[in-house]
Amino acid sequence: MAVARHTPPDVVGVASSPDEPAGPQTFLPSACAVTGMKNTGGSRGAKRRAGEHAATAVEDGMVVGLGTGSTAAHAIRAIGDQIRDGLDVEGVPTSFQARQLAIEEGIPVVDLDEVPGVDLAIDGADQISDGQLIKGGGGAHAREKVVDAAADRFLVVADPSKRAETLDGAVPVETLPAARPVVEHEIRALGGEPSLRRAERKDGPVITDNGNVVLDCEFGPIETPDTLAEQLSMLPGVVEHGLFVNLADEIHIGTAEGVTVERL
Numbered sequence: 367m368a369v370a371r372h373t374p375p376d377v378v379g380v381a382s383s384p385d386e387p388a389g390p391q392t393f394l395p396s397a398c399a400v401t402g403m404k405n406t407g408g409s410r411g412a413k414r415r416a417g418e419h420a421a422t423a424v425e426d427g428m429v430v431g432l433g434t435g436s437t438a439a440h441a442i443r444a445i446g447d448q449i450r451d452g453l454d455v456e457g458v459p460t461s462f463q464a465r466q467l468a469i470e471e472g473i474p475v476v477d478l479d480e481v482p483g484v485d486l487a488i489d490g491a492d493q494i495s496d497g498q499l500i501k502g503g504g505g506a507h508a509r510e511k512v513v514d515a516a517a518d519r520f521l522v523v524a525d526p527s528k529r530a531e532t533l534d535g536a537v538p539v540e541t542l543p544a545a546r547p548v549v550e551h552e553i554r555a556l557g558g559e560p561s562l563r564r565a566e567r568k569d570g571p572v573i574t575d576n577g578n579v580v581l582d583c584e585f586g587p588i589e590t591p592d593t594l595a596e597q598l599s600m601l602p603g604v605v606e607h608g609l610f611v612n613l614a615d616e617i618h619i620g621t622a623e624g625v626t627v628e629r630l
């Protein structure tokens with residue numbers, strides 16, 4: 367996946383309430399103490415801060431979408447801590463990995479057909495520009511999109527390296543294995559260059575939790591993600607792509623100073 371061009375987050379002050387009006391706000395380390403967040407350094411610290419801060423939005427009785435990836439894992443662990451402190455929630459995992467972690471953390475896991483809806487989803491991203499996302503670094507974007515889109519409120523958690531001026535990373539496209547040649551052809555016709563995602567510790571492709579393959583598709587700078595998202599969605603054989611357009615409600619970016627929250 368291409369490296370994101372970094373955009374410094376806007377830092378406009380210290381937010382005191384999750385009900386603050388739209389606009390970027392920064393939760394400084396003093397807020398970490400209030401929320402019990404661990405104040406560790408580096409990218410891992412930034413991811414941890416973002417995940418743990420987003421988890422403070424979870425309330426008793428909620429159904430929570432549990433995202434995939436290292437940043438979302440911090441949120442899942444923080445929800446586990448809250449459950450051990452008496453919180454009563456149910457979690458809808460977005461992947462095998464998220465489900466395993468949720469079980470380890472004692473979070474009751476449920477499927478979408480067992481709950482009336484999803485109150486809140488917390489999930490990571492591979493690239494973020496103007497509230498639009500590329501996801502699917504873990505190949506879980508099909509289920510992630512279903513759960514994140516179903517949520518009343520979708521919180522994205524990330525470290526600053528995920529911010530970009532313009533989305534320009536490879537777009538993961540989950541594809542029916544039998545449809546791969548025609549999907550590759552159609553993606554080239556759209557101006558993309560597909561590359562079959564290969565497994566690291568097995569010969570052959572990555573197989574998703576849904577039994578499909580992933581094509582990582584380079585399009586260069588994506589000036590109109592909504593258009594490309596629509597075009598990809600229309601291709602027969604495409605199960606789901608990693609462009610998440612107009613789905614995020616809040617972006618929580620962990621930084622060295624605290625957590626910047628942008629409400630969209």
Ligand SMILES: O=C(CO)[C@H](O)[C@H](O)COP(=O)(O)O
Pocket residue numbers: 433434435436437438489490491492500501502503504505506507510
């Ligand atoms: O979309 C995803 C998985 O399909 C992840 O959320 C994304 O890859 C971010 O991962 P990380 O938080 O480990 O950087």
